[in-house]
Amino acid sequence: MATNGAVQPAVVEGVLERITYANEESGYTVARVDTGRGSGDLLTVVGSLLGAQPGESLRMEGRWGSHPQYGKQFTVENYRTVLPATIQGIRRYLGSGLIKGIGPKIADRIVEHFGTGTLDVIEDEPKRLIEVPGLGPKRTKLIGAAWEEQKAIKEVMVFLQGVGVSTSIAVRIYKKYADASISVVKNQPYRLAADVWGIGFLTADRIAQAVGIPHDSPEP
CATH class of the missing domain: 1.10.150 (DNA polymerase; domain 1)
Structure with missing residues (x-):
């Protein structure tokens, strides 16, 4: 029989849709996550999410709880980023504003050109971004630098x-x-x-x- 003792650890995976509050000093963050269950409802997650950006797929370890005002929420103790593997996921990931210099339209062009290899190109051969129509040397360099900054964190x-x-x-x-x-x-x-x-x-x-x-x- 279950007891009402300590809350058991749990794992939640989902896409970070938006950050509603972030404390730059402590890293404490309140965010909304789409867990992909089809209901359209977003899950509230709280905790230290330094480096996480809207559009990223996250695997979060933590505990379920309830806030008297905001209801059910998930407290994150540790997390890691899970890079998207599908064309749709990559397009959404890049178009979220995660990387400076890439908006939805540019994301569409990049994914159209490189397909499922898009993230590998940005990671290993960012200079190849200049192959994409509308991306000049200046923007290509900006995208490469922004990617490295996020990766370092x-x-x-x-x-x-x-x-x-x-x-x-x-x-x-x-x-x-x-x-x-x-x-x-x-x-x-x-x-x-x-x-x-x-x-x-x-x-x-x-x-x-x-x-x-x-x-x-x-x-x-």
Whole structure:
């Protein structure tokens, strides 16, 4: 028989439709997600969603709950981006405004030209975007830079979650060190205790062990 004790962890997948609130300092976000169940209703999700953008497909781990004013909602503890694999999904993903320089019309042209290989082209051969009618060198360069910026944020978040850092703490680390986050965590994890609010010595020590630095290792 089920009890009314601790709420069990759950996984939800869906497309991020819009962000209704975001705190730049903490990363705390309130967003609406389409879970694709056909009802037309959007799910409210809350939590640290730094780097997530409308149009992205997300796989979110967390817990179900209820807000007295807003009703049923999902609290996100960790998430990862699941890149779309279909033509329709890629078109929607790129046309969402996620990447600077790409709107719905440009997204249509790019997907028309490269098909299901579109995201691979942007990732590996962004200069090929100039093949698309209406895309000049300036816009091609802008798109490539915007893609790299988004990718850098996600790489940091994935790495931090991989060494046992919660999403909320990962947000604080990223806000402090930006692109240097992975380097600091790998090479100087004990700096976190001094530099990042909410991280004490024990947490820094656990992170140090996760990245392979022994207890008694002197830091430079």
